[in-house]
């Protein structure tokens with residue numbers, strides 16, 4: 001790998017393929033695989049990642065959160081079906097124009113979509129019904145099924161291509177009982193709906209940790225995001241995944257801060273002894289938030305941990321290299337294989353998902369094939 005000369009997010013597509021292959025090895029041969037590529041493929045560039053998955057790995061479906069994300073994928077040439085997990089009715093015209101498939105999660109959204117589909121004279125447009133089985137975020141409740149059935153049976157403009165729900169704590173082994181209750185509730189709701197609409201749909205419930213922990217709930221399809229990007233959400237699974245993104249930067253300048261002197265905004269760090277600091281071209285506008293400042297977060301320089309000194313600035317941060325042999329221009333690892341984004345996220349009590357999705361568009365993406 002060539003040495004970096006600026007802040008870059010290196011994305012290892014071979015690792016993406018390995019992660020996908022591992023996840024697929026957990027499935028029955030006829031279980032479909034949906035790749036979740038919302039939020040810029042968790043910060044990794046969804047157009048590039050989705051193209052690679054479509055061409056080099058093979059997936060049955062993609063999912064994004066919002067219509068605009070699906071439109072971007074279509075404009076990038078993605079042909080596979082795309083489920084929009086959280087569409088808003090104002091975007092239905094565009095959603096249909098780009099052959100995206102909506103998650104229908106409430107009566108309001110159902111009625112709005114049927115109205116739009118009928119206005120356009122559509123026949124059997126694929127929709128995906130979302131059931132609330134305990135997350136209490138999006139989805140129809142049990143008591144709404146008969147209303148949904150009534151609306152569906154009165155219109156041929158849409159057809160239910162899939163029925164799905166989402167686990168609230170699939171990675172948490174203290175919540176097995178709750179997760180099993182969600183799974184049973186989903187089966188009951190799905191059976192009830194299918195018996196009343198008179199045809200079968202694809203069932204799906206599992207995200208990455210669901211795939212790993214609840215093989216009995218794979219049904220017809222699974223939805224994986226974080227696993228593709230290299231995290232198993234559990235030390236016992238992490239060794240089977242490889243983080244695909246490595247955030248790297250360089251040392252811009254080195255300073256000597258003498259005892260009593262301060263460093264950074266609001267004098268966030270005051271030197272008690274002679275301190276050598278390295279300034280890096282990476283700040284909170286790049287996705288390393290202020291919460292990583294003042295010694296909480298760290299980076300790796302020449303195999304050693306360098307703690308963040310003082311407050312993280314918008315475009316820069318400073319780290320302590322007093323005990324590290326290094327010079328201006330040296331490469332810096334922020335996260336990658338060791339430490340992983342999960343390790344760095346844990347220093348501020350957050351999770352890999354938040355750190356990787358927050359790496360801003362300003363950071364150059366470099367793909368390794």
Ligand SMILES: *Cc1c(COP(=O)(O)O)cnc(C)c1O
Nearest residue numbers: 036166207208223224225226227
């Ligand atoms: C984001 C999301 C997923 C992917 O979850 P991971 O834990 O990243 O695998 C699956 N399903 C839904 C409904 C989601 O919103």
